[in-house]
Amino acid sequence: MKYSTEFLKSYICDVLKAVGLTEENGRIVAESLISANLRGVDSHGVTRLPIYVKRLQTGAVTPNPNVQVEQESDATLLIDGNDGMGQIVGTKAIELGVEKAKKNGAVYIGVKNSTHFGTGAFFIQQALKHDMIAYAMSNAPSTMAPFGGIQPYLGTNPFAFGVPAQKNKPIIFDMATSVVARGKIISAEQRDEDIPLGWAIDKEGRPTTNAKEALEGTVLPFAGPKGYAISLMMDIMSGVLTGAGFGPHINNIYGDFDKPQNVGHFFQLIDVNRFMPAEHFKMRVDQMIDEIKSSPKAVGVEEIFLPGEIELNTEQERLNNGIHLGKEVYESIKLVGEEVGVSIDNFKLQNRRDLR
Structure with a gap:
């Protein structure tokens, strides 16, 4: 239904x-x-x-967290999420960040003592309403081995970005740094379905299509060493820099029920008005989108999509x-x-x- x-x-x-x-x-x-x-x-x-x-x-999550700014400067905010739900903490971070970016042109926001924040696109969409170019990233519990390894160290560490447009849909990109978000493997395991080869390896390091074996092993980084490097940087920005947990020092959302997760996030907001009037910028983005959409298509391709366009259509x-x-x-x-x-x-x- x-x-x-x-x-x-x-x-x-x-x-x-x-x-x-x-x-x-x-x-x-x-x-x-x-x-x-x-x-x-x-x-x-x-x-x-x-x-x-x-x-x-x-009690692992604070239902109504007292989100506090621990440190700030003209261009930075360090926020303590008080072990609240990531969506609540992240929304407060964007709210404070938009205010500071409008005043000073741009802001970098670090968050510690948070939890799983859902999709990065949720926060990107909040920032786009204020004519901001926005970046969002988070770390996550260890489920992905370093490239060439078999023991999970990094999380699937997602990142997202967004760009406002005028008449066209905004550009919104949101992805995990693994081949696929671990949540999709969990969903497959719940439905007793196989997963595609190349998503994960088992605990012995062998490629597997069995979702249960994949969850006992490790997901794989997208694009091999490139995805591994990007995931590493997401964890440095979200975890090491903010004072949050990182790597194996983040508690598992599906276990460790007596402990906070101490997930970290990192956001960047840029007020486009500091470069040109927002309306002019969005018209230029529209021009770029129109030119890409009308560019020659490969054989068998009916339409060229911009990042996030399919999701917005859905x-x-x-x-x-x-x-x-x-x-x-x-x-x-x-x-x-x-x-x-x-x-x-x-x-x-x-x-x-x-x-x-």
């Missing part, structure tokens, strides 16, 4: 409120999860609700037609709601128009 975004947001928000989040904070996390589903990144969508709730219940389709939840995902979010006293069946009765 398909569900409207508002139905899912309301339900998820109520579940999160039941484990201690305020309405505002619950809404931020719900919007992040729904944003991932809308963009087609279902591995980072509502399927994450049960693990988020479990970590909140065990978002519009799902906004119009609803978000499909598979049976396993639906049952998992239904169960976690029941455990905290929130019934999705009651939501169905109250929101029949929000079912598709």
Whole structure:
């Protein structure tokens, strides 16, 4: 069955409120999860609700963190996330960063004592509303070996960037530094499906298509040594520089339930108005997009896409037609709601128009 975004947001928000989040904070996390589903990144969508709730219940995550600026200068912010949910901490970081970038032209934002922040695109979209060029990155628990190794040291350490446009869709790029986000392997394992060869190796270092073996082994960096180098730099910026955990010193979201994760993030915001009027800049971006879209196509190619364009198309389709939840995902979010006293069946009765 398909569900409207508002139905899912309301339900998820109520579940999160039941484990201690305020309405505002619950809404931020719900919007992040729904944003991932809308963009087609279902591995980072509502399927994450049960693990988020479990970590909140065990006390590993602060439901309503007191996010503090620990150090700052004209062009930098170091933020302590108080072990709050990454979506809440990251949203506050972007809010403070936009204010400083508008005042000083650009800002670098380091974050420590945070948790899994969902998709980087969620924060990029917040910054684009203010005519910022934006970069977002995060580190993650060890699931990827250094190139040539078999023991996980680095995380899948995602990074994202975004550029505003005028009449065209903005350019939004968001990826893990592994061949594929580990969440997709987790999803495959939950569905008892194989994964493509080249995504991961088992604990002995052998290529595998078995999702369970892959989770016991290590995911592979994209583009071999290049992806490894980029992942390393993401961890240096997000972890080493900020004072957060790094490499194997970040606690596992699916274990270590008595410990905070101490994930780190790093953001950069650039106010385009410091280079030229934003409207002029966005017109030039439009020109670039139009020229790329109209450039000659290879045999068999129907359309050339810009980074993030397919995801934005998917978002519009799902906004119009609803978000499909598979049976396993639906049952998992239904169960976690029941455990905290929130019934999705009651939501169905109250929101029949929000079912598709």
